[in-house]
Amino acid sequence: xxxxxxxxxxxxxxxxxxxxxxxxxxxxxxxxxxxxxxxxxxxxxxxxxxxxxxxxxxxxxxxxxxxxxxxxxxxxxxxxxxxxxxxxxxxxxxxxxxxxxxxxxxxxxxxxxxxxxxxxxxxxxxxxxxxxxxxxxxxxxxxxxxxxxxxxxxxxxxxxxxxxxxxxxxxxxxxxxxxxxxxxxxxxxxxxxxxxxxxxxxxxxxxxxxxxxxxxxxxxxxxxxxxxxxxxxxxxxxxxxxxxxxxxxxxxxxxxxxxxxxxxxxxxxxxxxxxxxxxxxxxxxxxxxxxxxxxxxxxxxxxxxx
Numbered sequence: 378x379x380x381x382x383x384x385x386x387x388x389x390x391x392x393x394x395x396x397x398x399x400x401x402x403x404x405x406x407x408x409x410x411x412x413x414x415x416x417x418x419x420x421x422x423x424x425x426x427x428x429x430x431x432x433x434x435x436x437x438x439x440x441x442x443x444x445x446x447x448x449x450x451x452x453x454x455x456x457x458x459x460x461x462x463x464x465x466x467x468x469x470x471x472x473x474x475x476x477x478x479x480x481x482x483x484x485x486x487x488x489x490x491x492x493x494x495x496x497x498x499x500x501x502x503x504x505x506x507x508x509x510x511x512x513x514x515x516x517x518x519x520x521x522x523x524x525x526x527x528x529x530x531x532x533x534x535x536x537x538x539x540x541x542x543x544x545x546x547x548x549x550x551x552x553x554x555x556x557x558x559x560x561x562x563x564x565x566x567x568x569x570x571x572x573x574x575x576x577x578x579x580x581x582x583x584x585x586x587x588x589x590x591x592x593x594x595x596x597x598x599x600x601x602x603x604x605x606x607x608x609x610x611x612x613x614x615x616x617x618x619x620x621x622x623x624x625x626x627x628x629x630x631x632x633x634x635x636x637x638x639x640x641x642x643x644x645x646x647x648x649x650x651x652x653x654x655x656x657x658x659x660x661x662x663x664x665x666x667x668x669x670x671x672x673x674x675x676x677x678x679x680x681x682x683x
Contacts, residue, residue: 394469396496397478398487401505406517407480410508415478418501422469422477424490427453429465437468455486456493466495519662600625603661607634610660614653617641621677631668639678650674 399414401407411423423430426441439461441453456462469477477496481487484502491498505514604623611620622637634657640649654672661667 394474394496395476396491396499397476398481398484398499398502399478399505400481400483400487400502401509401514403482404518405505405514406509407505409517410505411478411480414503414508418476418478420476420478422472422474424465424477424479424494426450426480427456427461429468431472431474436472437465454481454490456490462493469494469496603632603634603665603667606661606665607636607657610657611638611653613660614656615641615649617680618649618653619680628670631670633670634672635675636672637675637677639680640676642679642681646676650676 397414397418397420399407399411408425411425415421415423421432422436424438428438428440429436439453441450444450444453452458453461456465479487479490479496479499481490484499487502488498509517603625607623608620611618618641619639620636621639624635626633626635638653640646654674657672658669661669
């Protein structure tokens with residue numbers, strides 16, 4: 378039995394609610410990893426983007442992801458509306474929540490949310506950088522900025538059964554500490570958890586959504602501009618590659634390119650095709666912030682070196 382359990386058994390736990398902060402820049406994967414942090418600290422309640430989530434269920438609040446504008450989403454996440462914040466504060470008190478994890482982009486934001494929900498300031502501040510690698514955060518940014526995907530840390534049916542069904546995209550399941558390697562990783566990140574690895578494992582389901590404001594602000598770029606930019610990028614990739622034809626097709630969530638090119642003799646065709654495809658996708662996503670579904674490359678001729 379750990380220290381927290383002993384405190385609860387003998388009635389020595391703190392009065393009221395203990396607040397934990399989990400913060401980091403927008404789009405770095407906080408919602409994705411919130412359940413992992415909550416598990417490690419024995420927290421069952423999470424405040425994320427205007428919602429009060431308890432044991433994978435939405436108890437109160439309204440999701441910022443339903444807002445039609447980015448600023449509207451920010452205001453919802455900060456509980457600017459009195460009726461919104463009062464309903465969540467009442468739910469926290471009604472359910473006698475002892476520990477709660479508040480997500481935010483900074484310590485200042487978390488502190489503001491805590492005050493507005495009539496909670497004490499956080500006892501512990503946890504940075505996303507403490508539990509996520511730069512590569513993982515970059516992948517999260519890409520998913521957010523390019524694909525428009527956001528995470529709500531609740532089960533899919535919980536999202537579908539409420540007014541969030543119109544923004545629901547997909548669900549993912551994440552298993553924590555199912556093997557010794559992951560268990561050791563969790564120990565290195567959070568210290569020794571109570572119990573054995575098997576006692577500290579859980580299968581979490583998270584919901585992927587495409588927020589209303591993300592869909593409304595999707596960029597529309599003419600095919601002529603995309604073609605011109607792509608030809609420029611191909612020149613950066615290899616000045617010897619010649620593009621002969623480029624077709625751009627609109628897809629549901631982005632664009633597909635079909636291009637016919639001539640490439641220098643002596644290059645391994647499969648490799649140059651894969652490298653060119655990856656380069657074009659990376660450059661368009663970086664420069665134009667557009668989602669590319671796929672790039673199909675047809676090699677027409679092999680060019681002799683000058």
